[in-house]
Amino acid sequence: MMENEESLHLEPxxxxxxxxxxxxxxxxxxxxKPVVIEHLVDDWPATxxxxxxxxxxxxxxxxxxxxxxxxxxxxxxxxxxxxxMKMADYIDLLxxxxxxxxxxxxxxLKEVPVLQKDFRFPDLGIRFLKQLPTLFFGGxxxxxxxxxxxxxANILHFHFHGKKRCIIYPPSQTKYLYKVPHALIxxxxxxxxxxxxxxxxxxxxxxxxxxxxxxxxxxYMPEGYWHQMTYLTPGFSMSxxxxxxxxxxxxxxxxxxxxxxxxxxxxxxxKGQRWIDxxxxxxxxxxxxxxxx
Numbered sequence: 001m002m003e004n005e006e007s008l009h010l011e012p013x014x015x016x017x018x019x020x021x022x023x024x025x026x027x028x029x030x031x032x033k034p035v036v037i038e039h040l041v042d043d044w045p046a047t048x049x050x051x052x053x054x055x056x057x058x059x060x061x062x063x064x065x066x067x068x069x070x071x072x073x074x075x076x077x078x079x080x081x082x083x084x085m086k087m088a089d090y091i092d093l094l095x096x097x098x099x100x101x102x103x104x105x106x107x108x109l110k111e112v113p114v115l116q117k118d119f120r121f122p123d124l125g126i127r128f129l130k131q132l133p134t135l136f137f138g139g140x141x142x143x144x145x146x147x148x149x150x151x152x153a154n155i156l157h158f159h160f161h162g163k164k165r166c167i168i169y170p171p172s173q174t175k176y177l178y179k180v181p182h183a184l185i186x187x188x189x190x191x192x193x194x195x196x197x198x199x200x201x202x203x204x205x206x207x208x209x210x211x212x213x214x215x216x217x218x219x220y221m222p223e224g225y226w227h228q229m230t231y232l233t234p235g236f237s238m239s240x241x242x243x244x245x246x247x248x249x250x251x252x253x254x255x256x257x258x259x260x261x262x263x264x265x266x267x268x269x270x271k272g273q274r275w276i277d278x279x280x281x282x283x284x285x286x287x288x289x290x291x292x293x
Contacts, residue, residue, distance in 0.1 A: 007204055010167060013211040021125045029126060032222035034168060036211050040218045041158060046118035047216040050160045052091050052234060059112045060088030068100040069143060094234040099139035108135045126154055126242040133238050138231035146186040146228040150256045152249040153241035155221040159213035162233030167192050169208035171224040175290050176206035180283045182264045187283050192228045202291045223249050
């Protein structure tokens with residue numbers, strides 16, 4: 001581990017070769033603990049077939065939305081892409097050099113139905129949402145900022161082609177993560193791979209987990225977990241989602257989707273960049289006040 005990681009109090013996520021439904025429910029889902037399952041989907045055609053060349057072959061002509069790591073601004077709506085290009089051109093870019101452009105929450109399996117034959121929902125005792133899963137692509141060293149998911153789902157996150165580094169925190173650590181109010185993110189200027197503890201001293205109190213996902217491995221992230229991803233090589237991932245297990249988290253998901261998101265979009269229109277700046281300042285002020293800094 002890097003020196004700053006030790007300061008961040010990151011412990012390795014437990015890793016298993018495989019697991020039974022009973023053990024998965026009892027040891028990880030019920031206590032809401034993360035785990036990496038290394039050989040859960042060895043029988044998926046995707047594990048043998050899916051790499052960037054295969055995606056280029058079957059989906060090269062699709063025009064895909066791309067995001068980079070520019071800060072959120074008042075002119076953009078929630079999850080609005082920054083640009084777009086053909087998948088073939090994007091994969092050529094990924095393979096040629098590091099790039100910040102990522103594909104985020106893209107319904108590739110809907111656009112390219114042949115891919116639907118390459119996976120199946122694992123029998124692990126959780127109620128997967130049966131809509132088609134979304135895919136995520138990134139270039140070498142591209143990062144996904146620290147956030148948690150709007151719907152408080154239980155997530156099985158599968159990685160393909162290369163290696164990806166995942167830092168995650170349980171919801172109990174929110175008070176240390178400089179959460180931006182009326183949003184699902186921490187301050188975007190925090191580099192969780194090399195944090196500035198002078199500017200963000202409370203991060204030292206947060207206790208989280210870290211792992212590097214390899215091709216075909218599955219990471220279980222319980223509901224409401226914060227996560228930050230760094231693509232160590234070009235690659236892509238897929239998430240399967242299961243509904244919240246508690247009424248409390250289901251209610252939070254409904255609030256996020258119905259109230260928080262619409263309120264934030266309204267305030268961006270009304271106040272513009274002043275609203276974004278205010279929220280970022282409040283993230284520091286509230287975190288330091290809570291923690292008596």
